[in-house]
Amino acid sequence: MAMLDSNQNALQLAEKSGVSRVTISGVKCGKSCSKSTAEKLAKALNVPVEQLIEE
Template sequence: MRINRIKLVTEMARQGITQLQLAEQSGLSRTTISGVQNGRSCSNVTAIKIADTLKVPIESLLEN
């Protein structure tokens, strides 16, 4: 699954959340969050954890 990095960075900025905070709150590593932010694909579980932590629908973060 590929999260749109611009959408992710924009949502994180809107919420004022850092990579480290997102990692800690989602239970993922900072390396994983960094990779997703840099355009790497991720598992469905990882994408869902990120969306759930940000409290946004998964569809709002995915590539079109």
């Protein structure tokens, strides 16, 4: 996840994005998330949402 590249930990990303740490941890471990959550994370990481999508 781009979080690693941005030097933010899960707590910092949670605070910045408004997404819970539990959700962030789940996404980081490969669980899916809603479009809204992905958009919030992308905005907080300052990356396009497409960059967060793994194929």
